[in-house]
Amino acid sequence: MSNETLLSVKNLEVTFDTPKGTVNAVRGVSFDLGRERLGIVGESGSGKSQTGRAILGLTAANGRITADEMKFHDLDLATLTPKQWRKVRGARISMIMQDPKYSLNPVMTIGDQIIEAYREHHKVNAKEARHRAIDMLEAVKIREPERVFNSYPHEVSGGMGQRVMIAMMLIPDPELIIADEPTSALDVTVQLQVMAILDDLVRDRGMALIFISHDLQLVSSFCDRVLVMYQGLVVEELKASALHEAKHPYTKGLLNCLPKMDGDHSDLPILEREASWAEG
Amino acid sequence: MSAVTRKNRDGRTRTHLFSGKAGSFLRVVFSLAITFFGLLLVTFLIGRVLPIDPVLAAVGDRAPQAVYDRVREEMGLNLPLWQQFFIYISNVLQGNFGQSVLTANPVIDDIKRVFPATLELATIATIIGVLLGIPAGVFAAINKGKWPDHIVRVIGLAGHSMPIFWLGLMGLLVFYMKLDWVAGPGRLDAFYIDFIEPTTGLMLVDTLIEGDTDLFWNAVSHIILPASILAYFSLAYIARMTRSFMLEQLSQEYILTARVKGISEHRIIWRHALGNVMVPLVTVIALSYANLLEGSVLTEIIFAWPGLGLYITNSLLNADMNAVLGGTVVVGAVFISVNMLSDVLYRLLDPRARR
Numbered sequence: 163m164s165n166e167t168l169l170s171v172k173n174l175e176v177t178f179d180t181p182k183g184t185v186n187a188v189r190g191v192s193f194d195l196g197r198e199r200l201g202i203v204g205e206s207g208s209g210k211s212q213t214g215r216a217i218l219g220l221t222a223a224n225g226r227i228t229a230d231e232m233k234f235h236d237l238d239l240a241t242l243t244p245k246q247w248r249k250v251r252g253a254r255i256s257m258i259m260q261d262p263k264y265s266l267n268p269v270m271t272i273g274d275q276i277i278e279a280y281r282e283h284h285k286v287n288a289k290e291a292r293h294r295a296i297d298m299l300e301a302v303k304i305r306e307p308e309r310v311f312n313s314y315p316h317e318v319s320g321g322m323g324q325r326v327m328i329a330m331m332l333i334p335d336p337e338l339i340i341a342d343e344p345t346s347a348l349d350v351t352v353q354l355q356v357m358a359i360l361d362d363l364v365r366d367r368g369m370a371l372i373f374i375s376h377d378l379q380l381v382s383s384f385c386d387r388v389l390v391m392y393q394g395l396v397v398e399e400l401k402a403s404a405l406h407e408a409k410h411p412y413t414k415g416l417l418n419c420l421p422k423m424d425g426d427h428s429d430l431p432i433l434e435r436e437a438s439w440a441e442g
Numbered sequence: 443m444s445a446v447t448r449k450n451r452d453g454r455t456r457t458h459l460f461s462g463k464a465g466s467f468l469r470v471v472f473s474l475a476i477t478f479f480g481l482l483l484v485t486f487l488i489g490r491v492l493p494i495d496p497v498l499a500a501v502g503d504r505a506p507q508a509v510y511d512r513v514r515e516e517m518g519l520n521l522p523l524w525q526q527f528f529i530y531i532s533n534v535l536q537g538n539f540g541q542s543v544l545t546a547n548p549v550i551d552d553i554k555r556v557f558p559a560t561l562e563l564a565t566i567a568t569i570i571g572v573l574l575g576i577p578a579g580v581f582a583a584i585n586k587g588k589w590p591d592h593i594v595r596v597i598g599l600a601g602h603s604m605p606i607f608w609l610g611l612m613g614l615l616v617f618y619m620k621l622d623w624v625a626g627p628g629r630l631d632a633f634y635i636d637f638i639e640p641t642t643g644l645m646l647v648d649t650l651i652e653g654d655t656d657l658f659w660n661a662v663s664h665i666i667l668p669a670s671i672l673a674y675f676s677l678a679y680i681a682r683m684t685r686s687f688m689l690e691q692l693s694q695e696y697i698l699t700a701r702v703k704g705i706s707e708h709r710i711i712w713r714h715a716l717g718n719v720m721v722p723l724v725t726v727i728a729l730s731y732a733n734l735l736e737g738s739v740l741t742e743i744i745f746a747w748p749g750l751g752l753y754i755t756n757s758l759l760n761a762d763m764n765a766v767l768g769g770t771v772v773v774g775a776v777f778i779s780v781n782m783l784s785d786v787l788y789r790l791l792d793p794r795a796r797r
Contacts, residue, residue, distance in 0.1 A: 248706065259702070265695040265698070266699065267700070314793040
């Protein structure tokens with residue numbers, strides 16, 4: 163792991179104006195990212211997904227992003243024009259979405275969608291692009307890449323769809339991948355398979371990864387470092403190998419949620435929340 | 443013929459008469475036949491239930507009883523109802539809708555004359571409505587709540603609220619009388635009418651077949667005003683539906699995916715979102731086309747357009763039952779075929795609907 167900083171975020175805030183008032187989804191998140199794999203863990207509504215979207219400038223129209231600093235290499239993400247953003251998205255930072263059932267266009271073939279991602283950033287002819295796309299489908303371990311290339315998203319399974327998604331987002335060779343709950347919509351049996359494919363590719367290509375999930379164990383087994391978020395705040399930052407050293411009661415609570423093979427089965431532990439955790 | 447034998451999971455074989463390519467064609471033909479049969483049954487019953495005596499309409503109310511009875515027998519009205527229906531169906535299948543009392547022509551010949559006029563007008567109107575309505579709806583959707591959205595809404599609302607006869611008269615007054623940009627009522631200028639041999643009955647096509655560009659442009663200049671006025675109504679509807687379908691699609695996850703890929707906003711809207719919008723929109727367009735094909739009586743009266751709506755209305759006012767029933771069957775058949783066409787398009791546009 164080199165120590166050069168790829169992405170630097172300081173005091174990121176994302177707020178939404180809703181008819182019921184302002185919602186502070188992310189409240190002052192800061193981190194630096196090198197060529198490493200960072201996990202962001204938290205429950206629904208903790209702001210982990212919004213952090214990921216803010217990095218790509220894709221916060222919904224009623225949301226506002228403010229930050230003291232948001233830098234990708236030397237690029238100040240806060241000042242990019244839409245045209246400059248298009249050169250960053252896909253080509254340098256990309257994101258793997260949650261559920262292939264909804265995140266792939268239902269009326270375009272899988273091949274067309276992958277080729278589109280590649281040709282947006284690389285000037286090649288149609289034949290070369292097709293060749294690349296089929297290679298990429300092979301790289302995500304799809305057995306009949308030609309057939310899948312010509313299929314529509316509804317014709318493939320969830321696990322296959324998510325591999326297509328990985329192929330599509332990795333084909334322009336970005337430096338940073340944000341994976342937003344990439345396996346949560348999948349069957350348990352294929353979750354690890356898909357995660358292993360993603361992990362291999364990210365390692366081989368030397369990409370940085372931000373892995374967003376609610377599953378602390380899964381995150382810690384694929385990441386170097388873990389940020390634990392609660393109510394828009396980072397409550398704890400840990401090395402993935404040192405989860406047992408967690409100090410914050412929320413992190414400890416999450417770890418305690420796992421059933422143990424030995425030990426007392428009579429009661430499921432309940433996470434007792436304290437109001438003070440949500441105070442920045 | 444197209445029976446396909448398929449092994450079930452439990453190992454037993456089952457025969458599907460309606461599977462495979464030929465099978466799905468057979469299924470379509472079968473359902474068409476049933477629908478058409480229903481249509482004929484309904485029109486036949488309406489014709490018999492209406493308190494209009496077709497015999498009286500033919501012989502006049504001063505004919506002696508003997509003449510009345512003879513004509514009644516000639517028309518087959520003394521036979522039992524089921525037999526009459528059977529004769530009616532076999533006649534219709536041979537393209538025989540009987541004689542029109544009003545024009546003294548076979549009804550089928552009258553329809554061959556008036557339907558192309560309506561077809562031409564409705565088609566041009568729908569093309570204009572689609573070409574302007576879809577971009578207007580997309581434009582409104584991507585500027586939701588801003589002034590372009592309001593402008594499209596006001597124009598659409600005006601299109602829906604203005605009575606068509608008023609709009610037609612105003613159109614004639616402004617564009618024909620004052621500005622002289624377009625030609626007046628009718629399908630061609632009066633002194634051109636005998637020049638043209640009705641091959642297809644579509645004036646724009648016939649003039650081109652004869653290679654007469656003067657006549658072609660004359661026909662264009664006649665059709666453009668009534669077609670635009672009809673188009674205004676379908677445009678308003680198409681634009682409103684496009685807007686709401688577009689807003690729905692733009693909030694879908696795959697749009698976010700496309701943004702993540704760095705695709706241009708233009709391509710996201712016109713390729714990704716519109717590709718999905720077209721699926722439900724095809725039905726909307728087909729319905730509005732079918733409505734226009736029924737013939738728009740008011741427009742046809744104002745523009746002296748010899749179309750189907752005018753023909754059916756005139757026949758109805760003169761108790762010309764054969765013509766009315768013939769016209770109704772044609773309208774029904776048009777609805778059936780437009781529906782089938784939209785089914786086919788639906789399958790072309792949405793891979794999930796293909797089997």
